[in-house]
Amino acid sequence: MIVLGIESTAHTFGVAVLDGKKILSNVTDSYTTEKGGMIPAKVAKHHEDVYLAVLQKALKDIKLKDIELIAFSDAPGLGHTLRIGAAAAKSLALELGVPLVGVNHCIAHLEVTGLATKAKDPVLLYCSGANTQVIAYDGGKYRIFGETLDTGVGNFLDTLARMLGLGFPGGPKIEQLAKKSKNLITLPYSVKGMDVSFAGLETNLKRRIEKGESPEDLAFSAQETVFAMLVETAERAMAHTGKTELVLGGGVACNKRLQEMCSLMCEDRKAKFFCPENSLLVDNAAMIAWTGSLMYEKGGVSVSVEEARIKPYERTDDVEVTWRSE
Ligand code: AMP
Ligand code: MG
DSSP states (O other): OEEEEEEOSSSEEEEEEEETTEEEEEEEEEOOBSSSOOOHHHHHHHHHHHHHHHHHHHTTTOOGGGOOEEEEEEESSOHHHHHHHHHHHHHHHHHHTOOEEEEEHHHHHHHHHHHHSOOSSOEEEEEOSSOEEEEEEETTEEEEEEEBSSSOHHHHHHHHHHHTTOOBSOHHHHHHHHTTOOOOOOOOOOEETTEEOOHHHHHHHHHHHHTTOOHHHHHHHHHHHHHHHHHHHHHHHHHHHTOOEEEEESGGGGOHHHHHHHHHHHHHTTOEEEOOOHHHHSSOSHHHHHHHHHHHHHHOOOBOTTTOOOOTTOOGGGSOOOSOOO
């Protein structure tokens, strides 16, 4: 089945075309800044400006009449930006007369492992800008075993970068800075049950930056601390569920140190560790197209153009997973 996917939950506007498991195109254009963070109205303006070009590039070698399904990210995310992807998806479905599927973005980060890796029933450590969750399939839904109680780990790293005067996205800049230090400062480590929290750590780092402490040491220590928190909760979820595979997902998963820590933990407990390639870790439309095709073909899910809605606050475990056999 040839599926066109559209992603627009946050900073990235993406369009991809898949033929079964074959990625025919996967184009993205992301909002970035030199200084400061993400302002929803500005991100929406970015998407408005780029969406036609992204669509054209993704469709360059594809015949429109060959497209059999349109999938779009309908949740969760910024209302401002979700609307742009939804409008494009509805227009295309209407014009081409093909079915439409709305896809939960967090679930797409998990399902993409079926496209990109050999994992069968993994625990997903999903680390993106706004979301940080430990997710696994159980009893008809993707259950959230643990999550952040405040900000997502990506937003935490972006905030730290902003406090250090670096631009957006800050995660990759913190990763580079962290490589220049091996001096581990003890910072607040906040795991509460299966959940994590970054707010106290953020305040602590703010004070240290104001006092003029070394940015390299702070970047290194912040990474070591938050990644240890994440790996701890992921490991506990694996122990509780008895699952023996771990998959990393989300933009922060591009971080080599986080990958290394996950890999070491899995080695210790004789589990398998998987990490898709970067273009499928960051927000992208290939994962939306892939998940949409599973939902439609295996779960019989679709939505009419009239009824399709964005759901900015939908949670991973709100979605009935009809496309998976137990
Ligand atoms: P997503 O929302 O899944 O697209 O992920 C975006 C987030 O990933 C942003 O907060 C980025 O700062 C973060 N990010 C991207 N690359 C890296 C990296 N190499 N290390 C840490 N964070 C990263
Ligand atoms: Mg994401």
